[in-house]
Amino acid sequence: MSRVHVTCTVNGDETEFLCDGGQTLLNALRDELGLTGAKEGCGTGDCGSCSVIIDGRLTCSCLVLAPEAQGAAVLTVEGLASGDDLHPLQQSFLEGAALQCGVCTPGILMAAAALLDRNPDPTETEVRYGLAGNLCRCTGYDKIVRSVLAAADSQRTTSQRTNTEETA
């Protein structure tokens, strides 16, 4: 079977890989690129463990064929931190004990990041609906929701401070 050559951006780096035409993006990330942060919990788009952000849009990578990533910008959990600085969501999840087994965590972080990108000041209900495509079986979501709200708060505080500094 001939392989498909795909060029895209993964976590900010221009990336090339070969894949089968019928291979999912999730499998290409995991098996061709060694990025195993995204998980396969169901393979049918029901659990959200494979969530990544493609061109700014939250996506189940198990429902996307790898060749469809041609030319796209893909963000996975491995690209969420900036060097040594954790993303505010990562920090708040750690401090808020928002993970137990941790297998859903990469997907939930990506869903939460996508939510905060479009809604920096979500209500609890908006967070709950924003994460409704991501199953967690350990936490009952309580600490996850609190941690997303805390991260939103800290992001807003930081950006306000930045704005103030810029104005000054």
Added chain:
Amino acid sequence: MTVTESRPESSSEPPAARPRYRFVGTRPVRHDGLDKVTGRARFAADCDLPGQLAGCVVRSPHAHARIISIDTGEAEAMPGVKAVISGGDFPAVAPGDPNYDMGVNLMARDRVLYEGHAVAAVAALTTDQARAAAAAVRVEYEPLPPVLTIDAALDPAVGAIHAHMFTSGADPAPTEPSNVSQLTNFARGDTEAGFAAADVVIEREFTTQPVHQGYIEPHAVTADASQDGKATVWCSSQGHFNVRAQTAAMLGWETARIKVVPAEIGGGFGGKTTIYLEPLAVLLSAKAGRPVKMVMTRSEVFRATGPAPGSKFRVKLGARSDGTLTAGKAQMAYSSGVFPSYAAFLGAWTVFESYDIADFEVEARNVVLNTPRSAAYRAPSAPMSALATETVVDELAQALGIDPIEMRLRNAVSEGAINTLGAPFPRVGFTECLEAIRDHPHYGAPLGPNQGRGVAAGHWFNIGESSSATVNLNEDGTATVVTGSPDIGGSRASMALMAAEELGIDVYDITPVVGDTESVGFTDITEGSRATFATGMAVVEACRRVVADLRGRAAKMMGVDVSEVDWADGSAVHAGGEHDPLPLAAITAEAKKTGGPITVTGSLDAKGVGPSFAVHLCDVEVDPETGVVQVVRYTAAQDAGTAIHPSYVEGQIQGGAAQGIGWALNEEYIYDGDGVMENPGFLDYRVPVASDLPMIDAVIVEVPNPNHPYGVRGVGETSIIPPLAAVANAVAAATGRRIRDLPMSPVRVLDAIVNSGSDSTDSSSSNG
């Protein structure tokens, strides 16, 4: 990067009576947390080896059929295929062998016993090739009638699935095989007299369907069998020593030939206390001479791995007008899938365990069906038994005009009460949990239209078992704590906290590790809420011996007798004060001169478990147009003994509550008439999502277990017991209808609202 300790707001503060600890009871960021928020953490399916093959299982489309033939010839000739195995490749097992059930469950022999039962397995270069080859394995079946319901299994006219299965525990011993694998009877006092003494007697029937543990990580394994007859297995499980023992037994190998390396485990809840793929992967690897990786699909997880049993009960309780329970009678049946289990025994044990009832009779049957072999699910059997008891207690309280918490306070077991098995309870915190809920602002808060409030309690006995821990002090005074307990909910952080408390060094100077089967002493499964209790005891024991060693070395360094050296706040302190304290790091730096490396292993079989109680309070809002039930407020109080890391205790309470809510409202296995599962995916088997739930206020009650160095009881399981009844009682309060068949799906709730409900069909009598 820096990680900081934080103390999120919590409704629970340690009681004043508890000793103040420096580390125990604090909330450090867990040691394994960073890897889990950055994608570094390696779960079972994240393990890859050079040259590995992909394995795939051939599964039965029939719930019950005789296997006439298996033809693997075509599959073996397909591109990329390196090995094919079926039942004949495993050691023969005979009915009655201890390994029979597991062996037949792993790979069918002469019959398939449920839809999804493994029949053969294939290893090929790629997953696609393995799947294609699996589809090319030709199996000829002769379908047999499946037994699919508890009623059918109890019907003597329905043929026995296993010709060798005679009901154990029955007196006289039966002469005919049946689908009742086991019978448990408990009785105390004179039940008829007890009911006669009651002012109100209520008897009700309940049914629940099998539900899945629903861990998000499917079962996965990578096995590498080498030419010397050994194999290394990477997988996630709740107990890798157990995986090793079971895999060895299934293959007929000596234990020492298998090494199991624990991966991070993506949820288990009891479902990963047994094995499904490991021996298949080892055998395929041995046959192919290459590593083999196998990963289940979600459909395979539902169809072939451990649901919790379904149940059908009739429970009767009597009470005096002052609320005192006088007698109880329970007739119970649990369906454990195709093989026997301890489900009925556990149900019989737990059904009346929370209350001091003078006279009772319990009769519980375990039945087998042509459905997947059930596995443990968090406090196995107790959520169903609590659904029955806690609903009837609620109805009694209602009938007598007694507040439901008060009703339970009047009957709650306390220290010295004799339990169902005939042993006295040690100090327990049931009353404290009831009081915590009674005194919580939630209990008296106003309710809106179509809302109702329910309360329910739950009890779990918890277990001890064997654990090992090795503490290694590093040259610079940091430490590694290696245990054999897979960390399913933050136990590494708990181990580090207890070690920090003992050694007197910072919790971040301790690296807690889960060792493989060749790197740490034998440790039983992470189950029975035992890890922080029992493995924690092993850690404490090892640390105390380390401290004894450190005192001896400090005495040498000071030139004094060891009896003059104490250990305080991480330093050896000379009692007389003539020598400066020697911090731990100063002693480890000189270890070579004082006797060599400082490393100690603690191993024990933990005794003195602390039974656990929980009380949950639930508000629901029921849409009268659609029957949809939304949980709008939830508070759960649980006696943790001592919360080593309160955040993860809260997490256990919240997670168990959420699973119980799913069980109450949505989750169930649905079979067609042929025994084919109709909802083997998360779209149709609907577990709670974030928008289904409110915040879950976890109230940690701390009544320390006197038999644990820090008072731990264990917290993993009890939280799933009360929600079924708490939700059911809340739905009854909201609608005036009692629904006793789970799940309380919209259709069922709407039916109860529109029609008269089931109350009229049950017996309720008043002796007064």
